[in-house]
Amino acid sequence: MGTHQQTRPRRLLLCLDGVPHQLIEQAKSRGLFDAFGAPTRLLSPFPTMTNVALSAMLGATPPAGYESLYFDRKAKELRGGIGKYLGRRTPDKVPSSYMDELDYQEPLPFEFLIYVAPEKIWRADMQRFRERFRAAPQNRDYFAFLKATDGLLHAQGPARLGIALESLDKILREIQSYCGNETEIVMFSDHGMNLEENRRVPLASTLRQRGFQVVIPAFGLCSYAALYCQDENQIPEIARASVEVTGVDFAVYKDGSDAVVESDRGQARIEYQPATECYRYVKMTGDPLELGKFQSEFETDAHxxxxxxxxxxxDALANIYKSIFTHRVKHTGDILLSMKDGYYYGWSPFGRFVRLAATHGNALQPSSNAFLMSTHRQLPGYVRADDARALLR
Ligand SMILES: [Zn+2]
Structure with a gap:
């Protein structure tokens, strides 16, 4: 599928869902994946969720919402949800055009079963990938997405992922031995994870008690939330009320062409000048993004x-500004919340039977630092998701 077959080796592109940069570095220090160069920190966009990240990294169409359950702004109702997982993967269940590029992805029901039978599921996922890749034509690129790693981390934590990575290392060594240097392996993840036990944030109930009319899709157990407000004029007030809830780190919403960042550490604004591609961080009542030591004048995006x-x-300013001003998803929230590490928002019945050993979604380092590494190329230390496509395809 790549367009550069004449000028570069064939590429095996392998995405490991949810594997943080930190864990790949640890695996490499244990001697795994030693054919790869140093892993880049691939910066996953906020909210650090699979479909948001992969559509940015692959320059694909934005998904409808942050997860399969989303709020449709025009219809003013919740759409998608659990039905996505039932039956076959039909076109209405394909969230973004990046999925069209995949040569291998796990069967749909695996996404849930990973919580019930994690060992069986990731082993089956990796073996199936191994067999499919072996049977694929050797003269064109191959793109595989291993999703079981995400669920394995959520449900079991890093030690069990370590065992899965050892198996993957064996598979990749075998692939390298029969493909040789003619095939470059590029391995990356879509987002990272915090690796600590997580508690639920009582967000919807608190806002409801205070009388706010707000829809907050609750699906996966993740460290972000998207709020859709019935009355636009209430947005600043709802943002302020949200950051008073234990576990919420900051809220961001639009005010004209500025982004307002609200937190219990005070409020700041992010201003952007498109003509010069410059950002400025203005502390209003505090420094929610802890950028105190950086200049508060307009500086270029590159700077x-x-x-x-x-x-x-x-990459705080561009990342958080773009989370509400670009089409990361088709139905952007009025307010996006980033939780502190150790807290999540999500569907409560699901939370009752799953112990959440790790999660992601917020704008902090552990979730934002995905990884990218290659057997053939040295890559820069940091790469933005929006700039990843040129390195991937
Ligand atoms: Zn996840």
Whole structure:
């Protein structure tokens, strides 16, 4: 499928859902994946969710919402949800055009079964990938998406993922031995994870008690939330009420062409000048993004990236600004919330039978730092999701 077959080796592109940069570095230090160069920090866009991230990384069409359950702004109702997982993967269940590029992805029901029978599921997923790849034509690129790693981490944590990575390492060594240097393997993830036990944030109930009319799709157990407000004029007030809920780190919403960032550490604004591609961070009542030591004058996007790619909130200004001003999804929330690590929002019945060993979704480093590495190329230290396509395809 790649368009550069004449000028570069064939490429095996392998995406491991939800594997943080930190865990790949640890695996490499244990001697796994030693044919690969140093892993880049691939910065997953906020909210750090699979369909948001992969559509950005592959330059594909935006998905309808952040997850399969989403709020349709025109119809003013919740759409999608659990039905997505039932039956075959029909076109209405394909969230973004990146899926058209996949040569291998796990069968649909696996996405849930990983919580019930994680060992069986990831082993079956990896073996199936191994067999399909072996049977594929050797003269064209191959793109596989292993999704079981995400569920394995959520449900079991990093130690069990380590075992899965050992199996994958064996499979990749075998692939390298029969494909040789003619095939470049590019391995990456869509987003990272925080690796600590997570508690649920009582968000919807708190806002409802305060009388706000707001829809907050609750699906996966993740560290972000998207709010859709019935009355636009209430947005600032609802954002302020949200950040008072224990576990909410910050809220972001639009005000004209500025992004307002609200937190219990005060409020700031992100201003953007499209003509010069410059951002400015203006502290109104505080410093929610902890950018205090950085200049508060207009600086180029490239300058900010260089200064803040390794920050606690990676690439904070562009990333958080774009989360509400670009079409990461078709139905952008009025307010996006980023939780502190250790907290999630999601569907409560699901939360009752799953112990959540790790999660993702927020704008902090552990979730934002996905990885990217190659057997053939040295890559820059940090790469934005929006710039990843040129390195992937
Ligand atoms: Zn996940």
């Amino acid at each position: 900010w990236f260089e200064q803040t790619a390794g920050h606690r909130y990676p």
